[in-house]
Amino acid sequence: MSQQDSINDFMNMPDDRGHFGPYGGRFISETLMAAIEELTDAYESAKKDPEFLAEFDHDLKHYVGRPSPLYFAKSWTEKLGGAQIYIKREDLNHTGAHKVNNTIGQALLAKRMGKKRVIAETGAGQHGVATATVAARFGMECVVYMGAEDIQRQALNVYRMKLLGATVVPVESGSATLKDALNEAMRDWVTNVDDTFYIIGTVAGPHPYPAMVRDFQSIIGREAREQIMEQAGRLPDALVACVGGGSNAIGLFYPFLNDAGVKIYGVEAAGDGIETANHAAPLCAGQPGVLHGNRTYLIEDPNGQIIETHSISAGLDYPGVGPEHAWLKDVGRAEYVAINDDEALAGFHDVTRIEGILPALESSHALAYVTKLAPTMNKDEIIIVNLSGRGDKDIHTVAARDGIEF
């Protein structure tokens, strides 16, 4: 009997210490312990408070524009000649990605806790923009840490954050990408722990972040479940989402975890290929370790040093992954696959040309996997793919690949 068969509830994780099996937990310095306990208490009370939940729902509806559509991609389905493809349109959210679902939740919590200053790390800049956006709205001071290299490749989002009143701090240490931005945000938090709320952008970090961010993002899957029942009259056969830290993916997956007939695919960034040293696919090609407050799969060397990752998409360029995904992989409930830079670009162009939707390069990894998966399935089967964000921010990267300079 596989582990999957012996588990009948995949939705009751984590335990009260934040463990998803052997993963997750709280691996942080003592200085942050009190703040993390305060946050845990605040979140535990908020999530049971109808007033908090109503405010969250209200903002998702009127500020973000939810529910986001579940769109049947007819042309693309016909082109691929296999399963019916439904696209969950998180790109249509205010600020252009799923990230805002989470920043609204955390900002409401920060407000409830009386914190006047918020900080965030960002890779693609989408989480930074989503944080700067809610900070502007709540009149909070906002500092965003961003790797110097990512500042280069996501210039548009950097300027958006500045327009929104945030301070963007370039991080030069280490590999100057997302993981280093997270390190620097942690250092800020340790230093300003009394008045600062750290809005983590994905299902990583110490407990309660992985569970809390999942809960906020689960709106994606709850809506998709209702929408597919309405449109197709049944549950999907497969779910597909890209996995950086894993927040858009777990947001889609979580409400379906106990539906045994629904296959779940998380798509990591293979960069130049997982057989090379240049990728960002810890679940496909990494080992367990401890980083950024939790135990999970990491891309690391035999001495436990974290290795620089590579992906064409800044938002997937991270050596770790949320601990719940690590657990879902080990117990066999979800399958994790990898898509390389070239395949992702092809997915980007396909969906742009065939469906008139310009996806983020992160999301393009999920779309590229659909182009492989759909033809292997029957025409009466259904795939839901999460289109986590829009691609405007990536135009420069795509153009540069085609040799075009603006």
Place this chain on the structure above:
Amino acid sequence: MSRLEAKFISLRKAGRKALIPYVTAGDPIASVTVPLMHDMVKAGADVIELGVPFSDPMADGPVIQKASERALVHNTSLHDVFAMVKEFREVDNETPVVLMGYLNPIEVMGYAKFAELAASAGVDAALTVDLPPEEGAEFVAELAKYQLDPIFLIAPTTTEERIAKLCSVASGFIYYVSVKGVTGAATLDTGAVADKMAAIRRHTELPVGVGFGIKDAASAKSIGAVADAVVVGSVLVKQADAHQDNPDAVSPAICAILSEIRGALDSL
């Protein structure tokens, strides 16, 4: 009796405050470290805290971050660090050595193997910044098999309840992080340190060391007045940065600072 216990007993008898320098192993090059350890003992160090370099030193300020980066240019690994301690022990079998770092290199090696190799190299204790006692039971149990001490941090934000819990699992000594922030950062509030010291001593008989924010003889002296041990890191590591192109100059520069601090502590 462990080396740490023996050391603190003899220090107490002599009425001497412990001076604990921190340096990163392999910074700026591997050959510097063992001679530097011996030199620091001569300059008045009682215990040596040897940093194990890590790619993502989240609790460290820029000075110690760069030290890790320099050491990692040469791929200084845990195995290398053990080899350094072993070499140090060929001459010095008394000065306790505490390894300080982050959990992941130990996690990847395996707790049992780490404890075995650390003990056989002559290491006395391990301080892992990102391993609170809630997650540390298994690690502590492995260390205990070899009489290695787990050193835990207490912070300004630590509640009295947690102080009690931390004191119940710690051995060797207690390390009080005197400022909210990363290593090498803010300035010290001696009054606040004294208050917290009293709270800690209500829960333990263990010696208490204070680190983070001790920059010179004066701050060492004011902390030495309330603590059993003073940990000095970033000001020393700065010397490895300043002399990275001339590694022979690193040890004299570090020891000059240590001697001054030793003098200040001895004047208490």
